[in-house]
Amino acid sequence: MNQKLQTVLLLILLPFFAFAQSVITGTVLESNGLPALGATVSVKGTSNGTSTDFDGKYTLNNVPSDAVIVFSFIGYMTQEIPLNGQTSINITLAENPSELDTIVLIGYGSTKKANVTAAQTTVKAEEFNKGAITSPGQLISGKVAGVQVTAASGRPGDGPVIRVRPGSTLGGNQDALYVVDGVPLDQRNASLNTINPADIESFTILKDASATAIYGNRASNGVVLITTKKAKLNSDLKIGYDVQFAVNQVQDYAHVLNADEFRQLVVDQGRDPAVLGDANTDWQNEIYQNGTRAIHNLTVEKGYEATSIRASLGYTNENGTLLRSGYERATLGLNVRQNFLKGDLKLNFTSQLAQEELRRADEGAVGAAVVFDPTQSIFNNTGEFGGFFEYTNSTGPEGNAPRNPLGLLNSLDSQLDNKQARLNLNAAYNIRQVPGLKFTGNAGIDYNEFDEYTIRDFNSGAGARGNNRSFGEGFRRNQLLDGRFEYKRTLESLDTDMDLTLGGSFQDFTRQSTSHSTVNNELQENPIAIDDSALVTAFARASFDIKDLVVLSASASRNGSSRFSKENRWANFYGASAAIKLTNTDFVQNSGFLSQLKLRGGFGQTGQQDIDASFAYLSVFTPGQPQAAVQFGDQFVTTIRPEGSIDLKWETTDQWNAGIDIGFFDDRITGSVDGFYRETKDLLLFGPLPAGGLENGSFQNAGSTLSRGIETSISGKIIQTENMNWTLSANATVQEIEITDLAGADNAPVPVGGISGGTGNTIQEWAVGSDPTSFHVFRQVYDQDGNPLDGVYVDTNGDNIINDADRVRYKKANHDVYFGLTSNFNYKNLDFSFTFRGAAGGYNYNNVDSNSASYGSIFPTNTQTPIYVNSTVDILNTNFSQQRLQSDYYIQKADFIKLDNVSLGYNFPGENVDIRASITGTNLLTITDYDGTDPEVFGGIDNNLFPRNRGLIFGLGFKF
Structure with a gap:
């Protein structure tokens, strides 16, 4: 081949060599x-x-x-x-x-934060509220839009009430479904107090139905995923010890007449002052004390190449602000991770053991301290009734008189002991033969054993009035077995990441208890109470991330519950959602100020089956009709004899959600907005309702509700330097709920909210077109100076007669708006944080005032011997002659802003040990116009709430 031909061939083949x-x-x-x-x-x-x-x-x-x-x-x-x-x-x-690439939990799985298509929020340990936290719910109070955390009371060991969006049900359980390390808790026994708050790594709250539909039959009120802390692989030995000591005091007392004011009122009313005593006793001050709380936590963790171990020991001891109340808890936590087969098989064993002791004080003392005569002495001179002064007549204690508050407290010995074991073994296996396919299985048990007793001193004034002893014991067992296949694959030809999940779950719930109580001064055994139910679920989910721009997700579950008849036992639930990740478009990336932008939308259907009966679909006996019984020896045991089958089925909730996530300036400012619309039908309600409604004493599907709202959150990194960081976060929720149907006679309203002061009194009602917490009242008439006229109400129907037909629905307990504000600041080793929380648009019924602030209450006529009963200072404003329990005068605005938490800490680094010292204040400030002791009243009826506490906490932590 000549030189010229070789050159031509080389030039022809050169491009092919270049692109070999x-x-x-x-x-x-x-x-x-x-x-x-x-x-x-x-x-x-x-x-x-x-x-x-x-x-x-x-x-x-x-x-x-x-x-x-x-x-x-x-x-x-x-x-x-x-x-x-x-x-x-x-x-x-x-x-x-990058925050968007972090992995977050979803129902039965996980995904990148950027690929979340539903309304959900994760709160991590570093964002939790600080202080001597005894209940996990307190960690996230005020932190999450759409999540209301309300302290039930100041009672030791009391956990807060957590609500995810307004409750869609009326008669069913309104609590969210809690899932702890993959184990769904029994919704009727979901006490989070047995989890040591120091062991919790994160909360993830799934709020909308497209996120929760995979849990189907119990997800209408949201799902809360709780993850506990685990040690990392290949990590050094770490030992930590924390101790916190808190001093608590009652935030506020009911505003009652003192002894001198009470004496003057008696004289002004022309009553006999000889009935009064010579003392000046502040009964509320006498029944409360400075409470103390000590919390100790010890942790040890170590990670090896294929193994990690974390063990924790916690101890809490609290003496409550109400005398003789207290709480003690010991917890032991263990998390062990072990990898086998070069990481193809991963085992995770989680164990949470807890023992609680709840010392229960007689909370009747709270109300008695409000009304007991302040001129009477604490003690008597006769030695009767344990030495405490009591009102008496010719036969003994005066039956219609209040009891001595200190006598109530000191004569009662009551305690609940609770043992909890929550164990879970999780196995995840990568199936080598099919790349991207993984199987995950869970086997868990949540076992609770309890015993309790109440003993009243026979020699006390209270002891002479009724039952004096009761005992009870029992257990609750929740067993879980579930498994799922997950398949993740990149479809190169479609530029799509695919994530598929298919699985099933079986859960069995058993509850059994026995009790003994005093009847006619004899201790008798009550029938054994047994409740057993089961849930079976099959679930699936598919998610597609298309071109890193559009995410499509859908899930479905088929659920079976033993609580319903065979005809209605099974139901299907589903959800679908989508997101557009505009973050990855040229518009956002070239904007110069936008760093994140995502649009989300979804729909889902979920259910509610948690009612307080195992076989609720069976009719009850007709009143007055004989019941079947079987003889065992000398005893006759009543048996179930159903008279027909009620067509009972699930509550179902349809929910739509639309949202936007946005970030500015490299995510120095981030925020989100979610809007939701939710309809619930076939409400599970317990009778009786008016004629034509529910059968007396049975469950039926009766009615529907509609709720909607807007949730917003924003977070800003105000300062971000090497030595100084300051972050502000705020959230707000606007929401409403109304009843759209009731299966009563012509949708007749249903009285629901009981009040003290008389038999059968109610102040709230369910009615079509209104909020479920609406008040049902007479409209009060006032004089020209704005003073209420005693017993004068508006004739709302114009028939010239004032009767029950003139009561109207007026205001509601549910707030229109909830909001929270959190600040976290640190400079080198110094850190400072605070949390504000508030609500607006809700009202309380002040039952403390309505029950005591009338002359008929102060000077009762139903006692054998004359007695005088104290009143709140509101009597000076109303001068009501008798209780006006249904007057709208007592419906009071309950807007508030609370400084929930302020914490200051400093870290002292050392060569072998780091020390952190801190001081924290809780419940430091409440701004409100409400006249009662605390505007935050769950349900809206303020009737001698166990007062919440203001606390000061000192903390010291060591890390080795």
Whole structure:
């Protein structure tokens, strides 16, 4: 071949040599050294790509010699490496610090935060409220839009009430479903107090139905996923010890007449002052004390190459502000992770053991201290009734008189002991034969054993009035077995990441209790109470991330519950949602100020089955009709004899959600807005309702509700430097709920909210077109100076007769708006944080005033011997002759702003030990116009609430 021809051939073949294809192999590891299963390896700018296998190995074909290889994996930084003639590339990925690439929990799985399509929020340990926290719910109070956390009371051991969006049900359980480390708790026994708050890593709240539908039959009120802390692999031995000591005092007392004011009122009313005593006793001051709380936490953790262990020991001891009340808890936590088969099999064992002792004071003393005559002495001179002064008549204690508050407290010995064991074994296995396929299984048990007693001193004034002893014991058992397959794969030809889940769950709930109580001064055994039910669920989810721009997600579950008849036992629930990740578009990336923008929308249907009966679909006996009984020896046992089957079925809730997530200036400012619309039908209600409604004493599906709202949150990194950081976060929720149907006679209203001061009195009612917490009252008439006229009401129907037909629905207890504000600031080793929380648009019924502030209450006529009863100072404003329990005068605005938490801390770093000292104040300030002791009253009827406490906490922590 001549030289000229060789040159021509070389010029023709040169481009083919330049673009020669080769095969690239290698291994991809996670930052902890474990193989990265399912990592994507691709040629930049093409659809040519592959995924790593269980050993992190990959083979990529048809790679041009000048290619750039892209390595990507969820939760890790994407890396690009020029090929430059290499035939093998091994790489260890670095964790991605981007918040959008962090992994967050969803129902039965996890995903990147950027791919979340539903309304959900995660609160991590570093964001929790500070202080001597005894109940996990207190950690997130005021932190999350759409989540209302209300302290039930100041009672030791009392957990807060948590509501995710306004409750859609009326007669069913309104609590969210709590899932702890993958184990759904029994919704009727979901006491979070047995979890040590110091062991919790995060809360994830799933708020809308597209997120919760995978839990189906019990997800209408939201789902709260709780994750406990675990040690990391390949980590050093860490030992930590914390101690906190708190001093608490009652935030406020009911405003009552003191002894001198009471004496003057008696004289002004022309009553006999000889009935009064010579003392000046502040009964509220006498029954309360400075409470104390000590919390100790010890943790030990260590990580090895394939094993990590974290153990914790916690102890809490609290003496309540109400005398003789207290709470003691010891917890033991253990989390063990073990990897086998080069990481293909991962086992995680979680154990939470707790023992509680709740010392129960007689809370009747709270109301007695409000009304007991302040001129009487604490003690008597006769030695009767334990030495405490009591009102008496010719036969003994005066039956219609209040009891001595200190006599009530000191004569009662009552205690509840509770033992809890929550164990779970989780196994995750990567199926080597099918890259991207994983099986996860859970086997768990949540076992609770309790015993309690109440003993009243026979010699006390209270002891002489009724039952003096009662005992009870029992257990509750929740057993879980579930499993799911997860398949994740990148569809290169469609530029789509696919995530599929398919699984099933079986859960069995057993409750059994026995009790003994005093009847006619004899201790008798009561029948054994047994409740057993089961839930079976099959579930599936599919999610597609298309071109890193559009995410589509859908889920479905089929649920069976033993609480319903065979005809209605099974039901299907489903959800679908989508998100557009505008963050990845040129519009956002070139805007200069936008750093994140995502639009979300979804729909779902969920259910409610948690009613307080195992076989609620069976009719009850007709009143007055004989019941079937079987004889065992000398005893006759009443049996169930159903008279027919009620067509009882699930409550169902349809919910729509639309949201937007946005970030500015490299996410220095981030926020979200969610709007929801929710309809619930076939409400599970317990009779009786008016004629034509529910059968007396039975469950039926009767009615529907509608709720809607807007939730907003915003967070700003005000200062972000090497030595100083300051973050402000705020959230607000606007919401409403109304009843749209009731299965009563012509949708007749249903009285529901009982008040003290008389038999059968109610102040709230369910009625179509109104909020479920609406008050049902007479409209009070006032004089020209704004003073209420005694017993004068508006004739609302114009028939010239004032009777019950003139009562109207007026105001409601549910607030229109909830909001929270949190600040976190640190400068070098100094940190300072606070949380404000508030609500507006709600009202309380002041039952403390309505029950005591009338002359008929002060000077009762139903006693054998004359007695005088104290009143709140409101009697000076009303001068009511008798109780006016249904007057709208007592419906008072309950707006408030609370400074929930302020904490100041300093870290002292050392060579072998770091020390942190802190001081925290809780419930420091309440701004409100409400006349009662506390505007925050769950349900809206303020009737001698166990007062909440103001606390000062000193903390000291050591890390070795």
